[in-house]
Amino acid sequence: MSAPLLSVDGLTLAIKSSGREVVKSVGFTVSRGEIVGIVGESGSGKTLAARAVMGFVPPAVKRLAGSIRFDGEEITTMAPRRLRAVRGSKVGMVFQEPMTSLNPSMTIGRQLEEGLALHRELDAEGRRALILDMLRRVGLSDPEGALDAFPHQFSGGMRQRIMLASVMLLKPALLLADEPTTALDAVVQRDVMELMVELTRENGTAVLLISHDLGMVARYCSRIVVMSQGEVVEQGESADILARPQHPYTRMLLAAMPKRGEPRDLPPVGTPIVAVRDLVVDYPGRQRFFRKSAPKRALHGISLAVQPGEVVAVVGGSGSGKTTLGQAIAGLVPASGGEILFEGKPIFKSDGAYWDYRLNCQMVFQDPYSSLDPRMTIGQLVAEPLRLVPGIGPAERQARLAEVLAEVGLGQGFAERYPHELSGGQRQRVAIARAVVRRPSFVIADEPVSALDVTVRAQVLALFAELQRRHGFSCLFISHDLGVVEQVADRVIVMSEGRIVEEGRRDQIFDAPSHPYTRKLLSAVPALESTADGGVRLFWRLGDPALEQDSGAEPRPA
Amino acid sequence: MRLPPLNALIGGGLIGTLCVVAAVGAVWTPYDPLRLSFRHKLAPPSQLHWLGTDEFGRDVLSRLMAGAATSVWISILTVTLAVLLGTLIGLFSGYIRGWFDRIVMAFNDALLAFPGILLALGLLAVVGANKYGIILALGIAYAPSVARIVRGTVLSLREKEFIAASRVMGNSEGYTMARHILPNCIAPLTVLATSMFGYVLLAESSLSFLGLGVPPPAPTWGNMLAGSRAYIGQAMWLGIFPGLCISLTLLGINLLGDAVRDRLDPRMRGSR
Numbered sequence: 001m002s003a004p005l006l007s008v009d010g011l012t013l014a015i016k017s018s019g020r021e022v023v024k025s026v027g028f029t030v031s032r033g034e035i036v037g038i039v040g041e042s043g044s045g046k047t048l049a050a051r052a053v054m055g056f057v058p059p060a061v062k063r064l065a066g067s068i069r070f071d072g073e074e075i076t077t078m079a080p081r082r083l084r085a086v087r088g089s090k091v092g093m094v095f096q097e098p099m100t101s102l103n104p105s106m107t108i109g110r111q112l113e114e115g116l117a118l119h120r121e122l123d124a125e126g127r128r129a130l131i132l133d134m135l136r137r138v139g140l141s142d143p144e145g146a147l148d149a150f151p152h153q154f155s156g157g158m159r160q161r162i163m164l165a166s167v168m169l170l171k172p173a174l175l176l177a178d179e180p181t182t183a184l185d186a187v188v189q190r191d192v193m194e195l196m197v198e199l200t201r202e203n204g205t206a207v208l209l210i211s212h213d214l215g216m217v218a219r220y221c222s223r224i225v226v227m228s229q230g231e232v233v234e235q236g237e238s239a240d241i242l243a244r245p246q247h248p249y250t251r252m253l254l255a256a257m258p259k260r261g262e263p264r265d266l267p268p269v270g271t272p273i274v275a276v277r278d279l280v281v282d283y284p285g286r287q288r289f290f291r292k293s294a295p296k297r298a299l300h301g302i303s304l305a306v307q308p309g310e311v312v313a314v315v316g317g318s319g320s321g322k323t324t325l326g327q328a329i330a331g332l333v334p335a336s337g338g339e340i341l342f343e344g345k346p347i348f349k350s351d352g353a354y355w356d357y358r359l360n361c362q363m364v365f366q367d368p369y370s371s372l373d374p375r376m377t378i379g380q381l382v383a384e385p386l387r388l389v390p391g392i393g394p395a396e397r398q399a400r401l402a403e404v405l406a407e408v409g410l411g412q413g414f415a416e417r418y419p420h421e422l423s424g425g426q427r428q429r430v431a432i433a434r435a436v437v438r439r440p441s442f443v444i445a446d447e448p449v450s451a452l453d454v455t456v457r458a459q460v461l462a463l464f465a466e467l468q469r470r471h472g473f474s475c476l477f478i479s480h481d482l483g484v485v486e487q488v489a490d491r492v493i494v495m496s497e498g499r500i501v502e503e504g505r506r507d508q509i510f511d512a513p514s515h516p517y518t519r520k521l522l523s524a525v526p527a528l529e530s531t532a533d534g535g536v537r538l539f540w541r542l543g544d545p546a547l548e549q550d551s552g553a554e555p556r557p558a
Numbered sequence: 559m560r561l562p563p564l565n566a567l568i569g570g571g572l573i574g575t576l577c578v579v580a581a582v583g584a585v586w587t588p589y590d591p592l593r594l595s596f597r598h599k600l601a602p603p604s605q606l607h608w609l610g611t612d613e614f615g616r617d618v619l620s621r622l623m624a625g626a627a628t629s630v631w632i633s634i635l636t637v638t639l640a641v642l643l644g645t646l647i648g649l650f651s652g653y654i655r656g657w658f659d660r661i662v663m664a665f666n667d668a669l670l671a672f673p674g675i676l677l678a679l680g681l682l683a684v685v686g687a688n689k690y691g692i693i694l695a696l697g698i699a700y701a702p703s704v705a706r707i708v709r710g711t712v713l714s715l716r717e718k719e720f721i722a723a724s725r726v727m728g729n730s731e732g733y734t735m736a737r738h739i740l741p742n743c744i745a746p747l748t749v750l751a752t753s754m755f756g757y758v759l760l761a762e763s764s765l766s767f768l769g770l771g772v773p774p775p776a777p778t779w780g781n782m783l784a785g786s787r788a789y790i791g792q793a794m795w796l797g798i799f800p801g802l803c804i805s806l807t808l809l810g811i812n813l814l815g816d817a818v819r820d821r822l823d824p825r826m827r828g829s830r
Contacts, residue, residue, distance in 0.1 A: 330726050358728040371719035375741045375824055385727045418824040434723070 003072065004029035005206050006053060006174055011066030013048055013057065022061065023049050024230040030174065035197070035207040037217030037238075039253070040227035041453040049227070050176055050210050054091055055083045071173060089119035092167030092205075094196075096179035098159035102151040108135075109147030112166045119170055130169060138165045138195060156318075157188035164196055171203045178210045185317040185480050190524040193220055212454060214253055215483070215526045218242055218538050226250050243535040254536050256458035257528050258483035261465075263507060266490055271344045272305035273474045274329065274361070274442050279303070280337035281321075281328050298324040300498045301338065306442065306474045313477045313489035313506075315521065321498040326446045326478045330363050342442075359389060362435040366447035368427035372419040378405075379415030382433045389438055400437060407470075408433040408463060425456035429463065436467055446478045461488060482525045486510055494518045510541070566817035572810025580630055583623030591616060591624040592775050600793045610795040612785065618799055625777035626803070632693055632778070633758045639697030640758075641751050644704020645743070651705065652712030653735055663709065666702045674699040674757075675764055687770045696761055700754055707750055711743045745819050752815025756808040763804070779804055 006029060013023040023045040030036045040046040051057060053068055055075055068075040071090065075083070095101040103111060109131065116127045128147075135143035138161040151159055160180060167175060177196065181189040197220055200207050211217050217224055218238050225235040226249065234247040245251045279302040282295040298321050306312050316322045327333045329340060331347075339346045342357040362385070365371035372381055383401045386392050392400070402412055408429040419427055428448065435443055448464070449457040465488060468475060479485050485492060485506075492509040494502040494517065502515040513519045528536045562570075588608075595615035603610045609618040647666065651659045669677065674696075681695035715721060716739065724734045763780030765771040772778045779800045786796035 327722075330722075332722050332725060355728070361726070363723065363726045365719040365723060367719055371723055373720045373724075373738050373742070377824075384724075384729075388728050420824065431723075 005032045005034075005071060006030040006208070007069045008049070008053065009067050009069075011049060011052060011068065012064040013045070013052060013061050014064050016060050016062050021064070022230050023052070025066070026227070026230075026232050027066075028225045028232065028235060030206050030208055032173070033201070033204045033206055034223070035200070035209060035221045036223045036225065037209045037211060037221035038225045038227060039211060039214050039217050041212055041253075041455060043229065044227040045230040046210050046227045047178055050178060050208055053174075053208070054087055054093060054176060085119070088115050088172075089170050090172050091174045091176065092170060092172040093176040093178070094160070094163050094167055094180045096182050098156045098163060098183060101163055102159055104151050107148050107150055108154075108162055112162075112169060115166060115170050131165075134165045134169050135162070137199070138162070138168075139191075155188075157184050157192055160184065160192050161195060164192070164199065168199050168203065168205070172205055175200055175205050175207045176210070177207060179212070180209070181216070182211070182213070186482065186524040187317055187520055189216075214257060214454070215528065215538065219526050226253070242538055243531065245535055253454060254528075255530075256455045257536065258458070258461070258481075258487040259528055259530060260486045260506075260510070261488060264490055266307065266310060269307060272341075273308045273343060274476075275303075275305040275341040275344075276329060276338065277303050277341070278338035279325070279328060279335055279340070281324055281333055282336045298498055299328065302498075302500060303338075304493060304500070304503070306476060308441070308474055309472045310490050311468065311475045311477055311488055312491045312493060313479060313485040314493045314495055315479060315482060315485050316495035317480065317521070319497070320495040322478050322480075322495050323446055324498075325495070326363070326444045326476060329476065330361060330444050331358070359438060360441045362438065362440040362443050364428075364431050364435045364443065364445040364448045367451055368424050368431055369419075369451075371431050372427055374419055376418075377415065378410070378417050378419070378422070378430050381419070381430060382415075382437055385434060385438050404433045404437045407436070407467065423456075424452055425460060428452060428460050432460070432464060432467070436471065436473070439471060440473055442474050442476070444476045444478070447480065448477075449484060450479065450481060457484070464488070482510075482521060483528075486527075494521065563817060563820070565813040566821075569810050569813030569815070569817055572806055573814055576626065576630065576807055576810065579623055580626040583620075583625075584627045587617075587620035587623045589617035589620045591620040591777055600789065600796075602793070603795055609799050610793065612782075612793075612796055613789055618782075618795065621777040621782060622779070622799060622803055625779050625782060625800075628689070628772060628776065629759060629762065629779040629804075630807070632689060632696075632762055632772075633755050635693045636696040636700070636758045636762075637751050637755050639693060640700035640754065641704055641747060643697065643701040644706075645708050645740075645747065647701065648705040648708025648710075649712055649735060649740065649743075652709035653716060653731070653739065659709075662705075666705050669699075669702040670706065672699075675761060678761065678765065679768070679770060682765065682770050687765075687773060689772055692762060692765060692771060696758055696765075699761075700758065704747075704750060704754075707746050708743055711746050712739055715739050715742055744822055748815050748819040748822070752811050755811045759804050759807065 008029070009027045011023055011026045012021060014021045026045070026049050028036065038046045038050060048057070048061065052063065053070065053075065055078070057063065063076060070086065078086070112131045113127055116122060116130065122130070131147070132143045135146055140146050140158070140161065154162065180196065181192050184192060193216065196207070209217060209221055221238055223236065224238050224241045226233050226241070226247065228249045233249045234241065234245070241250060242254070245254055279299055280297070281299040282297050284295050302325055304312070314322045314325060324333060328335050339348065341347065342353060342360070345353040347354045347357040379401060382404060383397055386397050386400060401415065405412060405414060410426065410429055410433070419430070422430065445464070449460050452460060461484065477485065477488055489506045492504065492506050493500055494509065494515065496517045502509065502513065502518045509518060510522065513522055522541045526538050527541050528538055530536055593616065595611070597615065598607065598611050599613055599615040601607055601611040601615070607617050607619065609622065611617055612621070647662060651662045677699040678695040681698060682691050685691040685694055721734060721738055724738050729737070759779070762771060762778065763783050766778060766781035766784050771781050774781060782800040783797060783804070786800070789796050
């Protein structure tokens with residue numbers, strides 16, 4: 001094997017002001033045409049380490065030691081002028097957030113032309129031809145039209161394709177992809193990843209893929225570097241790492257990946273705790289001065305029922321209406337048609353039924369940073385729902401607060417603290433405490449763990465399951481993450497474009513999906529199975545012939 | 559013990575001094591601020607008259623002390639009125655949205671398009687030029703900008719998940735507004751209110767300059783500054799000292815405002 005394309009050796013980065021080392025003596029190599037993944041949770045230093053390769057280190061951080069050699073040249077001592085020539089033309093980068101990585105005030109054509117004009121000697125005609133070719137290659141249906149279009153006219157997945165096109169136009173030797181598909185939903189994620197793999201393979205480009213998603217990295221990368229708290233804890237062939245993890249942290253990461261839960265005995269079907277009949281939600285059209293554009297229908301007559309003690313998961317891609325469904329059931333968006341029944345009584349018919357429902361239905365939101373009022377202490381936040389419960393005095397309120405804080409694993413000491421002093425996982429625990437403090441019989445959880453790190457996610461899910469078991473509330477669990485759904489749900493509802501396309505017991509949906517959309521969703525995410533020696537085995541549901549050989553995954557035995 | 563932040567120290571010091579001066583000025587001044595003495599007219603600062611005398615021989619220091627109470631009182635009441643009025647409008651407009659918001663904001667924008675002073679002049683013509691007229695006129699003139707800011711803040715707040723959480727809890731709209739929306743508007747409001755305090759001090763001077771302020775001979779910093787213009791060549795102390803008072807007050811208010819905002823924001827606590 002010839003010299004690697006990129007070799008990072010003993011790289012140490014520290015915060016200038018405090019001297020704290022955020023990347024400690026990190027070393028890895030990337031060979032030509034190889035796909036290497038860096039996996040780690042937030043704060044592991046994976047992004048910093050990868051960006052240092054391009055010489056992009058934030059001003060507050062300085063390099064203490066180490067070398068980065070790219071294509072035989074030392075990056076760390078390179079003159080800025082030479083570094084600029086390497087960036088873009090030899091090393092390309094795709095960022096996480098497709099919404100902000102393209103300049104919203106420039107047409108796609110001009111943005112794509114920028115790099116070409118800078119790094120290649122071509123006339124306008126030649127550039128245009130290259131760009132059109134590339135846009136066609138990444139799957140845009142109308143490349144000519146796209147040249148004059150602006151980024152906001154494209155969806156997130158399309159923008160990420162355009163971003164990929166703009167980077168690959170220059171045929172770089174190395175592509176840095178920093179969480180390139182984290183902001184996309186599962187189906188689109190798979191398409192974009194596969195496009196990236198194909199494109200880079202065609203051009204012999206090596207890829208350094210940075211991600212928190214071990215499953216995805218294992219699927220596409222030949223080698224994996226696992227980072228934790230600034231250090232490389234383990235690196236090696238993907239298949240080895242998955243099957244025989246050596247370091248405890250890697251084992252913990254693998255153990256934290258969602259796996260199918262034990263099937264539970266469900267209570268016999270009786271009066272559902274919450275039933276929804278023909279629910280229709282319209283979003284009002286945009287208001288102009290004198291006329292209104294036509295309203296947009298978000299839900300087309302949804303019917304579902306949740307039995308007492310049952311966890312029903314709603315899955316679907318972005319725009320499927322799953323969040324709207326949750327909000328409509330919680331009463332946050334008005335329904336234009338249909339009815340919601342709580343314990344068999346329609347809630348909009350009488351005030352009594354409505355209040356009964358209001359006190360018994362709670363919600364956990366996705367973003368733990370925006371769901372807690374920043375000006376209230378944790379104690380105030382968690383105790384707030386008790387204000388409206390009849391017959392709870394101050395003493396009892398304090399007792400309940402202490403009890404619930406203990407239940408969610410936060411001590412009494414947290415009651416005086418403010419949300420900004422807490423980590424994301426702790427905040428989500430607060431949000432869960434707030435939802436269960438009234439002892440509700442029905443909880444709606446809208447993507448409760450998708451903003452959390454893998455290991456924190458596993459803890460929060462375990463907490464949620466424990467609370468659910470102890471208090472027996474029913475739950476409508478809304479998520480785009482099939483792994484999580486497989487772990488927690490008793491029953492699954494698959495939604496697409498405002499309609500329910502399939503509904504059934506979890507095992508039935510995951511093992512024998514009947515609707516094409518469900519099959520598409522399932523084929524987009526790898527599944528995991530624990531092995532006896534602490535590792536996991538990765539397999540593709542419904543088979544996936546294209547990538548199995550390279551990624552070390554095997555088709556699932558029949 | 560830890561020292562309070564520097565901006566609180568300086569701001570608090572300046573405003574504290576001002577309050578003492580205003581309080582003392584209300585009951586005692588070195589000379590009667592209204593007594594004319596043509597023998598001593600336009601006297602430069604001396605041991606007798608520390609800050610000199612004006613064109614009628616009135617003691618400048620006495621007039622500044624007596625005027626402090628009037629000027630500051632007018633400014634405080636005006637800012638309070640504008641903030642209350644503007645917050646109320648902005649809060650309801652931003653929270654209720656719909657037609658109410660559109661009509662109120664159209665009206666609000668029309669008022670904003672008017673120069674504040676011009677609006678105040680018009681209102682003063684109706685209510686009459688006296689202390690309370692000025693407060694009412696300036697308060698109404700400055701309310702629209704408060705309403706704009708508050709409405710913007712409310713619009714971004716009401717989409718936050720904690721507002722949705724409050725509604726899911728079953729809290730009434732009024733409670734949600736009072737408990738969750740209003741407290742989160744405080745940071746922009748303190749910044750706005752402190753900078754407005756300065757504008758109002760100046761606006762009061764401008765109105766006095768146009769002869770629509772607090773009627774003479776009662777001293778305010780504004781009409782003292784306005785009156786000094788004719789003598790700027792002969793007796794520059796006439797203009798410098800009221801101007802200095804206004805500037806120092808503004809500085810103090812702004813520093814104190816920053817300190818108060820930081821203090822009220824739980825995110826800033828314990829981070830220093």
